[in-house]
Amino acid sequence: MTIPSCPCKSGRPFAECCSPFLEAERLPDTAQQLMRSRYSAFATGKISYLKETLWPKYQPEFDFAATANWAAENHWSGLDILRVEKGDAGDREGTVLFEAKYLTGGTLKTHRELSRFRRKSGRWYYVEALPEA
Numbered sequence: 834m835t836i837p838s839c840p841c842k843s844g845r846p847f848a849e850c851c852s853p854f855l856e857a858e859r860l861p862d863t864a865q866q867l868m869r870s871r872y873s874a875f876a877t878g879k880i881s882y883l884k885e886t887l888w889p890k891y892q893p894e895f896d897f898a899a900t901a902n903w904a905a906e907n908h909w910s911g912l913d914i915l916r917v918e919k920g921d922a923g924d925r926e927g928t929v930l931f932e933a934k935y936l937t938g939g940t941l942k943t944h945r946e947l948s949r950f951r952r953k954s955g956r957w958y959y960v961e962a963l964p965e966a
């Protein structure tokens with residue numbers, strides 16, 4: 834039996850990477866861990882996790898159906914973390930620049946985003962996409 838590797842392409846087993854976050858067994862320590870686990874949530878259709886890890890003020894606007902459709906329509910084929918600033922266990926804020934690769938209708942596309950993360954009451958949240966400096 835092969836051990837499934839994590840959808841976030843960390844090279845580690847899913848059970849030792851993003852799965853404990855998606856199953857609410859652990860909280861991510863860093864913004865990058867949250868970023869990776871949110872990508873894995875897209876890849877595995879764990880839409881509730883995407884809402885729960887969104888900055889609380891924005892959660893009421895979260896479009897569950899549209900996000901679920903977008904997640905299901907695409908084949909999530911890879912994640913590259915390009916740059917991380919702050920976002921460590923002791924920080925309150927951090928940014929992660931990433932490229933998510935996905936196949937849609939047979940075409941490989943890239944979603945590149947500079948994401949802003951903030952920590953509140955010991956939990957990291959995704960806040961928004963920033964313009965790339």
Ligand SMILES: [Zn+2]
Binds near residue numbers: 843870873
């Ligand atoms: Zn992972």
